[in-house]
Amino acid sequence: MEQRHLGRTGLRVSRIGLGTLTWGRDTDEHDAADMLKTFWEAGGTLVDTADVYGDGEAEYLLGRLMEGLVPRRDLVVSTKAGSVPDPDRRFDGSRGHLLAALDASLARLGTDYVDVWHVHAYDPDTPLEETLQALDIAVSSGRARYAGVSNFCGWQLAKAATWQLAAPGTRTRLAGTQLEYSLLQRGAEREVLPAALDLGVGLLPSSPLGRGVLTGKYRHTTPPDSRGASEHLAPFVEPYLDDTASRIVDAVTTAADGLAVTPLQVALAWVRDRPGVAAPIVGARNAQQLTAALSVEALSLPDEICRALDDVSAPVHRYPDHDWSTL
Numbered sequence: 498m499e500q501r502h503l504g505r506t507g508l509r510v511s512r513i514g515l516g517t518l519t520w521g522r523d524t525d526e527h528d529a530a531d532m533l534k535t536f537w538e539a540g541g542t543l544v545d546t547a548d549v550y551g552d553g554e555a556e557y558l559l560g561r562l563m564e565g566l567v568p569r570r571d572l573v574v575s576t577k578a579g580s581v582p583d584p585d586r587r588f589d590g591s592r593g594h595l596l597a598a599l600d601a602s603l604a605r606l607g608t609d610y611v612d613v614w615h616v617h618a619y620d621p622d623t624p625l626e627e628t629l630q631a632l633d634i635a636v637s638s639g640r641a642r643y644a645g646v647s648n649f650c651g652w653q654l655a656k657a658a659t660w661q662l663a664a665p666g667t668r669t670r671l672a673g674t675q676l677e678y679s680l681l682q683r684g685a686e687r688e689v690l691p692a693a694l695d696l697g698v699g700l701l702p703s704s705p706l707g708r709g710v711l712t713g714k715y716r717h718t719t720p721p722d723s724r725g726a727s728e729h730l731a732p733f734v735e736p737y738l739d740d741t742a743s744r745i746v747d748a749v750t751t752a753a754d755g756l757a758v759t760p761l762q763v764a765l766a767w768v769r770d771r772p773g774v775a776a777p778i779v780g781a782r783n784a785q786q787l788t789a790a791l792s793v794e795a796l797s798l799p800d801e802i803c804r805a806l807d808d809v810s811a812p813v814h815r816y817p818d819h820d821w822s823t824l
Contacts, residue, residue, distance in 0.1 A: 498540035498794055503775045505697025506672045508612070508643050510573050512769060513791060514543035514701065516780035521554025523727070524782065529558050530566055531784035537567045539791045545675075545701070545778045547577035547617060548602050560607035569608055575701075576602050577647055577675075579617035579628075590620030590628035599635055614641035615675060618648040625653075629660055629668070636669040645673035645698070651688025658696040673699045673775060679768055680745055680810045681707035681737050687814055690773050699775035702768050706779070706790075710737040711764035713750050722782075748809040752802050765793045767806055 500509040515536045520529050533544070546555045556576060563569045578598035581589045589595075599614060614635055616628055632644035646657055654674055661668045674693055678685045678700065685700065693700050706712055714723060715738060723734075746760070753760045768777050781787035798806075 498542075498791075500542070501775050502699070503613070503643065503701075504670075504672045504693075504699035506643060506670070506699075508573070508672060510543040510776050511541045512776050513541060513765075513793070514545050514575075514776040514778040515541055515787070516703070516778040517544065517546040517555040517559060518550050518780050519555075519782070520546070521551030521558050523730075526558055526561070528783050530562055532781060532787045533559075533562050533567055535784045535787055536791070537571060539788075539794070541791070542571065543573045543575060543701075543776050543778075545575045547580070547615075548598050548605075549577075549580045549582070549617070553601070553605055556602055556605040560605055564607055573612040574606065574608070575613040575615065575645075575673075576606070576611050577615040577617040578602065579620065586622070588618045588620040590616060590618075590623040590625075590631075592627050592631045592634070595628065595631035596634060599631075599640055603640060610639055611641050613643045613645055613673060615645045615647045615673070619646075619650070619653045625657060626660060629657060632661075632671075633667070633669050643672040644669045645671050645675070645701075647675035649674060649676075649689070651692050654689055654698065655692040655696065658692070658698055662696070671696070671698050673701050675701045675703055675778070677704045678702035678771075678774070678777075679705050679707040680711060680749065680764055680806060681742050683810060683812045686812065687818060690771075694773045700773050701775055702777045704780075705768040705777035706761060706764055707737050707742070707746075708734050710734065710742055711746060711749055711760060713746055713753075713760040716743075716746060716750070745806075745810045748806060752798075752806065756796075756798075756802070758796060759789065761789055762793045762796050763798065763802070763806075765790060766796045766798050767803065769793065770797065770803075 498511045501512050635641040658671045661670050676685045749760045749763050753763045779790045
C-alpha cells in the first residue's frame with residue numbers, strides 16, 4: 498500500500514487507515530484479529546482508536562493483538578483523548594485529564610508510546626493553550642511521537658496550529674486532524690481543509706463511506722446485519738438516508754457500473770485522493786468487508802468521474818468562501 502506523509506512532518510502512514518470504533522463492543526477478538534492481520538498483510542500501517550471506544554476495550558484489544566499477532570514496530574498507532582461520559586461536560590481538554598487519559602491508554606495498549614495522539618474534540622471550557630500544552634508534554638516526554646486534533650472546526654484548527662507554530666522547537670506542530678469527510682459530508686471543505694493545507698496539517702477523514710451509506714447497501718432496504726439496523730448505531734446512519742443522499746448514492750453507483758467496480762471503491766477512492774487528505778479511516782465489520790475496502794488501492798478515478806461526483810455532491814459555499822466580486 499502506498500505511504501503518505503502526515504501533514505508537513507516526516508511521519509509516513511498507509512493511505513488507508515483501519516478504524517476500531519466498534520472493537521470490544523460489536524467486534525470481538527476473533528474478527529478484530531482477522532482484520533488487523535488482513536490490514537497488515539496488505540501493507541497497512543495506520544490503526545486508529547480512542548480511549549472511549551468500547552469504554553477502553555478497543556485499546557485493550559489492540560494492545561493484545563500487537564503483543565501476539567502483529568509487531569508493534571510495523572504499526573502507526575493513533576489514539577485520542579478528551580471525550581468524557583459526563584452529560585454535563587462532553588469534552589475535557591484540561592491538561593490533567595488529557596495526560597492521565599494518555600497514561601491509561603498506554604497501559605491498555607501495552608506500549609510505551611503512541612505514534613499520533615489526538616485531542617478528541619475542542620473544549621470551550623478550557624483555555625486552548627492549556628490543552629495544547631498537554632500535547633507538548635506528551636511529545637517531549639516520549640509518550641507520543643506526533644500530535645493532532647480531532648473534530649475541530651476551521652477557526653479552532655487554525656488557532657491551534659498557529660499557536661503551535663509560533664514557538665518552533667518548544668511547541669509540537671500539529672501533524673494531523675481527524676474530521677468526518679465523504680461525498681455525503683463535505684463540510685470540511687468550507688474552512689478546515691483550506692486551513693489544514695495552508696498550515697501543513699494532514700487530514701484523516703473519518704466515516705469516508707458516509708457511515709456505510711455510500712456502499713449502496715441502503716438503497717432499497719436496511720440489511721438486518723448493518724449498522725442501520727443496530728439499535729445503538731441506527732441514529733448514526735439515519736441522517737444520511739434522505740433524498741439528497743439518495744441522489745449522490747445513485748451517482749456513485751452509476752460511476753461504479755461504468756468502471757466495473759463497486760460503489761464502495763468509487764466513494765473511497767474519491768475521498769482518498771482529495772487535496773490535503775493523508776488517509777481515510779475505514780471501519781469494517783469483518784475481514785471480508787475490510788478486504789473489499791483495501792481493494793481500492795489499485796483504483797484511480799478518471800477526472801471526468803471525479804468532476805461528475807463533485808457536481809452532484811457539491812455543498813453550497815458562497816460568501817465569504819468565494820470571491821465576493823463574483824457574487
